[in-house]
Amino acid sequence: MSIHSAKITLQDVVNNNYFFNIPIYQRLYVWEEDQIKTLLEDIESAFDTNKNIFFLGGVLVVENEQIIDGVVYDLIDGQQRFTTLWMISLVLQNSLTPFIEREEDKKNRHRVHFAIRDDIYQYFKHYILGITDGKANTNIENALAYIDTFKKELETKEIDKSSKIAQFIYEKVQLIFTEVPKATDLNKLFEIINNRGIQLQHHEILKAQLLNKLHPDDRLKYSYLWDACSHMESYVEKNIKDIAKVRIQDLFENEAAKTGVEKLSIASNILTNIAQNQFNNFKPLSLENILAENNFDVETEKDIPDETYKADDIRSIISFPMLLQHTLRIFLVNNKQPDIPKILDKELLTIFEQYFLTKDKSQEQLKADITSFIELLWQVRYVFDKHIIKWVRLEDGETHLICKLEKYDSKGNYYLRRRQPDANEGEALLQSLLYHSQQITTHYWLTPYLKYLVDNKGQNSYSYLKHLDNNLLCSSETGSLIVRTRNFLDQYNYTTIFDTSLLKEPHGTSFPHYWFYKLEFVLWNTLKDTKDERWKNFKFTAKNSVEHISPQTQKTTDTNTVSEGMLNHFGNLSLVSRSINSEYSNLPFNEKRQRFVNNNRVKLDSLKMELIYANDKWNDTIAKQHQDEMIEYLENYLSVTII
Incomplete structure (x- = not known):
């Protein structure tokens, strides 16, 4: 049997009885989460x-075994x-339901099975039955939780959008399905897979197309x-230093950088x-130089001191x-x-x-x-590095920081470094809000912000970011973000009417996550100077x-509850991580409060919850x-004219 490849859809998988x-x-x-979020946003965009x-x-x-009316394959890659x-099929269901499992006499056969991992099988079995109190790999639990959040967000955008996307995934998503012979040496195959070359990327092809149009003297x-x-x-700056041997210290001064004119x-x-x-x-050599062989009296790269x-x-928070x-x-x-x-990315x-490469030019x-x-x-890339957050790797993980470039003198020699800020900065925190609350594959807020930074040499960047955030994302205007951000590209100080009315409506788990993130930033901005470290x-x-602070399933013995009308x-809501949601579950108010206090003695996870759990009881009135x-905090913040 030879290696065989074909394009297949999930519908083909079901029709062919592949497991x-x-x-x-x-x-x-x-x-x-970032990888799952990217996949889901790409699928929604394609839809x-x-x-x-x-x-x-x-x-x-590679084939594992033949079964009645089907075949089981081992997934190698x-x-x-x-x-x-x-x-995704477990959560969205609808048209994807046949891809979940096949009904059989003794027990249903899951489309995907984890070998010799009965705990994972049992977890998915219970999940399919609607029982979600089991334990599995943390990444699996978090993935299902995020996909569920994605589904709820779809349901707030358009009636039946979730089911329509399920059908799109079932019928339109295609994979290259490659089957290798059963006699294949898998050790050798893994070696080939792990050492295979990286496919040429689209931006590299684009680079070749653009540079090919230039005069040969300009291409390099x-x-x-x-x-x-x-x-x-x-x-x-490190990239250009390494690639083109540019001495960046000759082009950078601290004072000039403050006003963006470096x-x-x-x-x-x-x-x-x-x-x-x-x-x-390419300095030409004299005959004397040539005859002297290695005793060249010319400037060489070694003569130039290293920086x-x-x-x-x-x-980076975005791709190239x-x-x-x-x-x-x-x-x-x-x-x-036109925009x-x-x-x-894929387009x-x-x-x-x-x-850009139009034929009429x-x-x-x-x-x-x-x-x-x-x-x-x-x-754009320069101001991106100067003013936009990066994931910075620290000993205990990663965090969002803006590390400024600075030049300093030590014993007559100049050095350059990216220095971490000494304190929490509002501009970085606001960008972190936008990063976590917006589509990871688009981040449309970046376009007008980057244009402002380029055109205005980065001056008053924090104030402009506040203006952009307020008028773009707290607006009563509807329509796609790419259309709305064009307004700010055409006119920096474009303004809108703010709308916080949905915060007074009972949206429950369907509340847009942006407003929880926004409130956290406003609370930090307003109260940090009156609070602790x-x-x-x-x-x-x-x-x-x-x-839900007061849980959806309430214990009759719990006196700290809210009514159905306030639930x-x-x-009565806050935004938390999947792990905290699982930990708190349907615990009564007092138990949640004590856990929050214990877990937040050193570092605060939620400012909103810190204010909530400052109360020793909880009811409709509180x-x-x-x-x-x-x-009121939000509306007061929005009422202040930023620019």
Whole structure:
């Protein structure tokens, strides 16, 4: 039997009676929220834009056993995404229900089975039956919780959208299904899989298409700019230093950086420096130099003292294809051109072909646009690193920080470093709010913010971010975020009418998570100077579960409860992580309160809950008073003119 590959949908999997075993040698489920969120948002985007096919990648399988009316395969590669698809079917159901399991005489056969892991099988068996009090791998529990949150958000957007997306996934999501012979040496196969080359990415293809249009003399220096911008896991000045041997200390001064006029921020200065380096590197040698062999009396790279540069390990909040599309949006508005329809990583080449590499441009115009775009890309990337949060790796995990570049003198030598801030900064905290509460695959708020930073050299950036957040996300305006952010691209100080009316309605677990995050920031901004260090050092973390303070299932002996009429109101709710939601579950108020106090002695997880649990009892009156106070904090904050 030879290796066989074919495109299949989940509907094909059901029709062909395929089942899948996760072998014991495979890792258990390891995907985290960001990966699941990206997949779900990509699927929703493909559905919203009426894509006929959504290609998800490939799975590699080998036959395990033949069964009655079907076959069981071992999943060798691609098990993380395939398991995620199966868990999506558990939550969304509807058209995906046949993909969950097949009814059989003795016991139903799950579509995905974890070999020799009966605890995982039992967990999923109970979950399918609607029993969710079991324990499994933490990543599995968190994944199901996040998918459930995603489903509830879909239901608030459009009637039956959840079921429509379930049908889309069942019929339109395609995988490359590759089956290898049973006699395959799996050890050798794993070695090949682990050492295979990385597929050429779309942004690399785009780079080749753009640079190919330039004059050969310009290609190298613009390639350096592009490459420096493309490496998102380190700061751009380090990238250009390593790639093009640019001496960044000659282009950076602390005082100039305060007003955004440092030479390093301007692409033309980098291009000039690169051109000078190229000229110096090819200095002709005299006959005397040649005859002297190694005794060259010329400047070599070793003659140039090394720069000392230090920065913490970082992880970007967006990908390079996303940065390219944010930059393209700015480029288009600068040139009074229509906006792109949507930021979408998978459509990068198509978007640039339609909105940038248009056929109606002359060769000269195209060359001018390409060089102008790459220079703008440098400026955007520079302010992105200067003003936008990064995931900074610390000893106890990661946190969002803005680490400023600074130059300092030590014993006559200059050094450059990215310094962590000494205290919690509002601009970073507000961006962290936006990161956690907005689509991870688009972050539309970034486009107008980056344009403002470029055009205004970063001045009054925090004030503008407050203005943008308030008027974009607390607005009564409806419509897609890409359309609404174009208003701010056209006019910085665009304003809207604020609307907090939904905070007075009983939305329960369907409350938009943004408003919980927003309230936390407002409470920190308003009260931190009157509170202890825990308030001053508050940080946002990923939260995906709406918790009822007075539980939905109440014990008759609990006197600290609210009525049915108050149960699902904002005053009786808070946003928590999946783990906290599971820990608190249906515990009575006093037990939840004590657990919160015990777990928050050093670091606060929720400012709203800190205020709630300052009360030693809980009822309709106190919950309503808390709600009114929280709404008042929000409305007072929104009433202040920012710019």
